[in-house]
Amino acid sequence: MAAPLVLVLVVAVTVRAALFRSSLAEFISERVEVVSPLSSWKRVVEGLSLLDLGVSPYSGAVFHETPLIIYLFHFLIDYAELVFMITDALTAIALYFAIQDFNKVVFKKQKLLLELDQYAPDVAELIRTPMEMRYIPLKVALLQCFPQCYFSCLSDIPVSVPTHLVCPRTPLSPPAAVHTCENEEQSLLDLFLGVCHDVCGKPSGNHLPLLLPSQLLGFHPRSLWLYINVFFYTIPLAIKLKEHPIFFMFIQIAVIAIFKSYPTVGDVALYMAFFPVWNHLYRFLRNIFVLTCIIIVCSLLFPVLWHLWIYAGSANSNFFYAITLTFNVGQILLISDYFYAFLRREYYLTHGLYLTAKDGTEAMLVLK
Amino acid sequence: MGLLSDPVRRRALARLVLRLNAPLCVLSYVAGIAWFLALVFPPLTQRTYMSENAMGSTMVEEQFAGGDRARAFARDFAAHRKKSGALPVAWLERTMRSVGLEVYTQSFSRKLPFPDETHERYMVSGTNVYGILRAPRAASTESLVLTVPCGSDSTNSQAVGLLLALAAHFRGQIYWAKDIVFLVTEHDLLGTEAWLEAYHDVNVTGMQSSPLQGRAGAIQAAVALELSSDVVTSLDVAVEGLNGQLPNLDLLNLFQTFCQKGGLLCTLQGKLQPEDWTSLDGPLQGLQTLLLMVLRQASGRPHGSHGLFLRYRVEALTLRGINSFRQYKYDLVAVGKALEGMFRKLNHLLERLHQSFFLYLLPGLSRFVSIGLYMPAVGFLLLGVGLASLVAPLLISQAMGLALYVLPVLGQHVATQHFPVAEAEAVVLTLLAIYAAGLALPHNTHRVVSTQAPDRGWMALKLVALIYLALQLGCIALTNFSLGFLLATTMVPTAALAKPHGPRTLYAALLVLTSPAATLLGSLFLWRELQEAPLSLAEGWQLFLAALAQGVLEHHTYGALLFPLLSLGLYPCWLLFWNVLFWK
Numbered sequence: 001m002a003a004p005l006v007l008v009l010v011v012a013v014t015v016r017a018a019l020f021r022s023s024l025a026e027f028i029s030e031r032v033e034v035v036s037p038l039s040s041w042k043r044v045v046e047g048l049s050l051l052d053l054g055v056s057p058y059s060g061a062v063f064h065e066t067p068l069i070i071y072l073f074h075f076l077i078d079y080a081e082l083v084f085m086i087t088d089a090l091t092a093i094a095l096y097f098a099i100q101d102f103n104k105v106v107f108k109k110q111k112l113l114l115e116l117d118q119y120a121p122d123v124a125e126l127i128r129t130p131m132e133m134r135y136i137p138l139k140v141a142l143l144q145c146f147p148q149c150y151f152s153c154l155s156d157i158p159v160s161v162p163t164h165l166v167c168p169r170t171p172l173s174p175p176a177a178v179h180t181c182e183n184e185e186q187s188l189l190d191l192f193l194g195v196c197h198d199v200c201g202k203p204s205g206n207h208l209p210l211l212l213p214s215q216l217l218g219f220h221p222r223s224l225w226l227y228i229n230v231f232f233y234t235i236p237l238a239i240k241l242k243e244h245p246i247f248f249m250f251i252q253i254a255v256i257a258i259f260k261s262y263p264t265v266g267d268v269a270l271y272m273a274f275f276p277v278w279n280h281l282y283r284f285l286r287n288i289f290v291l292t293c294i295i296i297v298c299s300l301l302f303p304v305l306w307h308l309w310i311y312a313g314s315a316n317s318n319f320f321y322a323i324t325l326t327f328n329v330g331q332i333l334l335i336s337d338y339f340y341a342f343l344r345r346e347y348y349l350t351h352g353l354y355l356t357a358k359d360g361t362e363a364m365l366v367l368k
Numbered sequence: 369m370g371l372l373s374d375p376v377r378r379r380a381l382a383r384l385v386l387r388l389n390a391p392l393c394v395l396s397y398v399a400g401i402a403w404f405l406a407l408v409f410p411p412l413t414q415r416t417y418m419s420e421n422a423m424g425s426t427m428v429e430e431q432f433a434g435g436d437r438a439r440a441f442a443r444d445f446a447a448h449r450k451k452s453g454a455l456p457v458a459w460l461e462r463t464m465r466s467v468g469l470e471v472y473t474q475s476f477s478r479k480l481p482f483p484d485e486t487h488e489r490y491m492v493s494g495t496n497v498y499g500i501l502r503a504p505r506a507a508s509t510e511s512l513v514l515t516v517p518c519g520s521d522s523t524n525s526q527a528v529g530l531l532l533a534l535a536a537h538f539r540g541q542i543y544w545a546k547d548i549v550f551l552v553t554e555h556d557l558l559g560t561e562a563w564l565e566a567y568h569d570v571n572v573t574g575m576q577s578s579p580l581q582g583r584a585g586a587i588q589a590a591v592a593l594e595l596s597s598d599v600v601t602s603l604d605v606a607v608e609g610l611n612g613q614l615p616n617l618d619l620l621n622l623f624q625t626f627c628q629k630g631g632l633l634c635t636l637q638g639k640l641q642p643e644d645w646t647s648l649d650g651p652l653q654g655l656q657t658l659l660l661m662v663l664r665q666a667s668g669r670p671h672g673s674h675g676l677f678l679r680y681r682v683e684a685l686t687l688r689g690i691n692s693f694r695q696y697k698y699d700l701v702a703v704g705k706a707l708e709g710m711f712r713k714l715n716h717l718l719e720r721l722h723q724s725f726f727l728y729l730l731p732g733l734s735r736f737v738s739i740g741l742y743m744p745a746v747g748f749l750l751l752g753v754g755l756a757s758l759v760a761p762l763l764i765s766q767a768m769g770l771a772l773y774v775l776p777v778l779g780q781h782v783a784t785q786h787f788p789v790a791e792a793e794a795v796v797l798t799l800l801a802i803y804a805a806g807l808a809l810p811h812n813t814h815r816v817v818s819t820q821a822p823d824r825g826w827m828a829l830k831l832v833a834l835i836y837l838a839l840q841l842g843c844i845a846l847t848n849f850s851l852g853f854l855l856a857t858t859m860v861p862t863a864a865l866a867k868p869h870g871p872r873t874l875y876a877a878l879l880v881l882t883s884p885a886a887t888l889l890g891s892l893f894l895w896r897e898l899q900e901a902p903l904s905l906a907e908g909w910q911l912f913l914a915a916l917a918q919g920v921l922e923h924h925t926y927g928a929l930l931f932p933l934l935s936l937g938l939y940p941c942w943l944l945f946w947n948v949l950f951w952k
Binding site for chain 2: 293296297300301304305307308311312313314
């Protein structure tokens with residue numbers, strides 16, 4: 001499977017290079033859906049120039065990255081475009097191999113449970129075969145490369161890096177820990193996330209002030225109740241999904257993307273890249289049509305309402321933030337739909353696909 | 369989450385919606401049209417009122433008496449203009465300086481993508497002349513603009529004369545708190561665009577212009593003047609701007625106040641205002657005015673220099689002096705007094721105009737309909753689409769749309785080499801050719817599309833096409849209500865009806881009659897009918913071709929959005945319905 005992956009990477013790099021040099025670059029780098037105060041390249045450049053002048057980059061209220069980023073880009077500022085492309089390519093490759101490993105694990109587990117006769121007799125159509133799982137890693141790599149390259153590469157640091165740096169890392173360690181306990185071989189995804197976790201926690205130099213939580217955007221006491229959502233779901237999900245760490249990680253990343261203080265298109269694209277891994281759940285999704293419509297409509301309305309607010313002077317921020325809220329509601333419903341589909345499939349696997357009630361009629365599963 | 373998770377209730381709701389689907393669609397369409405027609409009747413239409421406090425309570429006594437001076441300047445200007453053939457820049461500079469303004473010039477040039485046949489220009493270059501009257505004791509942070517666009521075909525000499533006389537009068541007053549810029553542009557709208565771009569230091573349309581040497585602060589409001597005769601019988605006001613943007617309603621209210629004060633006859637869309645709104649005549653006339661405004665706003669053209677100011681969030685109006693066969697005539701002093709009053713009131717502004725409405729429809733000069741009351745009309749129309757939605761047809765239709773957008777201008781040189789047509793005609797004919805070629809598509813796409821589930825295939829395509837149409841019309845209606853409403857009225861019924869079974873030729877004819885190009889043709893006929901100057905078929909066709917060329921040109925020169933919206937957005941959508949109709 002190396003050749004298609006290489007092809008995907010080559011095409012992605014070409015598209016990025018072309019976009020970087022086109023006139024679209026400036027246009028996209030100013031769009032608010034793509035660039036946020038947490039992930040803006042202009043702010044990184046500002047922080048670096050402040051550092052060069054000997055002033056602390058955190059003294060103004062502009063720079064909000066971790067000290068590690070400053071040091072990293074201090075040496076790489078001239079090769080920024082290349083760094084972005086390489087990081088994105090590495091992420092795609094890492095995801096590719098990680099998902100490949102995961103598929104092998106899933107298949108092995110499935111075989112084990114089949115032999116142990118844990119599955120109900122009529123669930124043959126729910127069992128996953130190697131044939132259908134063959135192209136999943138490639139699709140994941142594809143989905144990771146392309147939406148990101150259209151938006152994130154031009155305006156901000158590759159999302160994979162700051163998402164794991166700036167967002168709370170703690171919710172991601174339970175899934176990583178559970179996964180490690182289950183398998184003797186260390187999966188690449190695990191390693192990747194773990195490395196990020198370690199590297200970011202390291203203190204980075206004595207002459208820079210410690211990055212206090214109050215200096216991070218959004219950690220205002222009043223908004224604590226919103227951001228506590230990010231941590232809230234970790235423990236209940238860990239208890240429920242203790243046998244399915246990768247699905248847990250997917251839900252956790254999605255929850256982080258939804259409740260993050262300044263979400264951008266890159267965050268959404270990150271968890272949406274994982275959809276091919278769960279495409280066997282498609283038949284159990286109930287509201288996928290409505291939700292796709294909601295998400296597409298909101299995405300189209302973002303630039304229209306931004307234009308009306310800022311340029312036409314007629315709408316105001318309420319319209320724009322209403323659409324943001326609707327988009328978030330759509331995302332939340334999407335994630336809960338996937339969760340429901342997952343649980344339902346597990347139920348069917350152990351209890352049989354065609355359920356009958358006590359009097360012989362067809363039964364329906366209702367989520368209470 | 370009860371509705372989303374309870375299967376019993378979902379099934380019941382789905383069955384209800386499916387059973388009532390067709391009647392609901394028809395009912396919502398009819399409700400949309402009925403609501404629109406009801407907009408001219410009193411509860412939905414309100415009297416205008418001045419919302420900005422700063423412009424309300426102070427009544428000024430106008431003292432302008434420079435009628436003779438204005439006429440003298442006008443005659444001088446006309447003479448010099450005839451002698452030099454272009455704008456007499458040196459004379460203008462001299463006169464403005466003698467009146468007491470700080471004078472600057474700006475040169476600009478632009479090569480149009482293809483020759484403009486209506487204005488007869490291709491390589492355009494000219495000079496703008498502007499004079500700044502500095503406010504005596506203020507800091508030059510804000511300014512007002514009085515502009516006169518001079519094209520080669522428009523004879524605006526009386527406007528220039530009045531501008532200079534007003535400048536002389538204003539120079540002698542001490543109450544100005546904002547700078548006033550008196551701008552005379554060459555090649556009317558092109559010059560205005562060049563000046564605005566240089567003033568705001570942007571370059572959105574690819575104009576080459578020299579940078580401005582003198583500026584006067586943030587522009588709060590602008591008035592564009594077009595006068596071609598010594599006496600006028602009425603003043604016509606134009607509000608619609610580029611891409612359907614409108615100035616703040618307060619500016620129109622201001623103009624209307626001074627018309628009433630000076631006893632001037634003011635018209636909107638060339639029509640007089642009905643006094644009586646209680647009987648049926650008033651609202652019917654109001655409906656005519658409303659439809660004219662909807663058609664003008666939908667076209668997205670800047671109907672006067674003011675249309676270009678709106679993009680920079682500068683409230684602007686165009687005043688046109690009409691000299692028709694009425695008995696009572698007003699001379700330049702009356703017009704000058706109205707302008708003086710407007711500028712004195714604008715002088716009192718503390719902030720930009722923001723209190724009144726930015727999105728409205730006008731059935732008359734003293735009546736308006738706000739967005740909260742007219743939006744349900746388009747909402748009802750689109751509800752029908754939502755109730756009543758494949759990759760290969762989608763890609764092919766979008767590719768046709770892209771071809772329609774890009775090829776005509778790119779291919780004009782190739783076309784002129786092989787065919788005996790002028791460039792503008794080549795562009796228009798290529799447009800029509802690609803448009804018609806799209807009609808032949810369905811017979812070819814079937815070779816590409818697999819015939820796995822023929823019946824489900826067309827339903828899925830129709831579903832996607834309906835959602836696409838609803839999305840586009842919704843987004844368009846938010847920024848340019850008139851365009852969204854017009855397109856929804858024509859495209860929604862036939863889009864909902866399109867299916868492969870049934871009387872195919874009838875449906876095909878209906879679909880062609882409601883395609884975007886046919887809607888444009890129809891609205892041209894409707895517009896001239898409303899202006900009481902109906903067109904014959906041949907004239908209408910010529911006007912249609914000219915409108916197509918102007919649409920493409922305005923997209924390239926001012927950034928008007930009608931052409932890209934129709935070619936890249938609505939035409940592919942319409943092609944999808946055509947594909948559904950001819951599904952095998």
